[in-house]
Amino acid sequence: MKRETLFLKAAVVLMGIPVLALCIFFVPAVSNFMAELYPEAAYLHDLLRIGLYATAIPFYIALYQTFKLLTYIDNNKSFSELSFKSLKNIKYCALTISILHVLNTPLYYLMAKKVDPPIIMPVGNGLIFAALVIAVFAAVLQKLVQHAIDIKSENDLTV
Template sequence: MNRGTTLFLKMAVILIAIPVLAVCLFLVPWIGNFAGESYPDIAYMKFLVFVDMYAAAIPFYFALYQAYKLLGYIDKKHAFSDLSVRALTKIKYCAVTISALYLLGMPLYYLMAKRVDPPSFLPMASTIIFASIVIAVFSSVLQRLLQEAIRIKSENDLTI
């Protein structure tokens, strides 16, 4: 893979991070305030929304960092290494963590969806859960393929 392709992918990783940062800065406080105003009798509703959404942002950014490191390994011709396998493993665990956090937050999103017409919070959370599961499965498959390629490469290096 040439350097231009990985440079494009590194820029894509950075461009993915920017809108999510904007969502964390501007949309999450609005959603939390909406939840708090919608259910004033549940005092901790706003706090739970903040915790759920900001806690999911942490593994998201960690996974983006791991993807950036993986692209760096590809640039340095270390794509078939244990470092790449570890990066894919961390990406998989981050995706599972994001899915679990949003799945735990589904009752909150259900309550908020009851106050909005159309109920936009449930499809949003469901989409995030589904996308995270797809990323986890995809990174798991890539991890196994990479481990097999490393095994075959080491066997070939020993036979020569």
């Protein structure tokens, strides 16, 4: 099992690198673009920058929790309270990302109004949908792990 989880751990690390690059290069560029579109409302580009950076925080927390979950799987603790807590944290992080992007949607709309083609809105909505899918998937896995923990504790009591 260690080989598969090693691959997944590498994938988790590799997922963090492009998001870090986006935070370093893309967010300031988008913020400056917003400032050019609406020079009279200087606060809009600050709100956009804060909103996009704020989504990176729960993303990296979720990546860390995923890395911990893979470590638990390596240590044969996949059906434990620790795994349950990691899945719960991943679920909450995904919900937080989705909520933050919903709060950014008016800013995406303002940018899409002045850009041709307005690709910004579908991308923003796609991010919301992707985060919600991850939250639902983590919730389902969380319930499965809880059910397995209950069965395991019930079997431990009967022995």
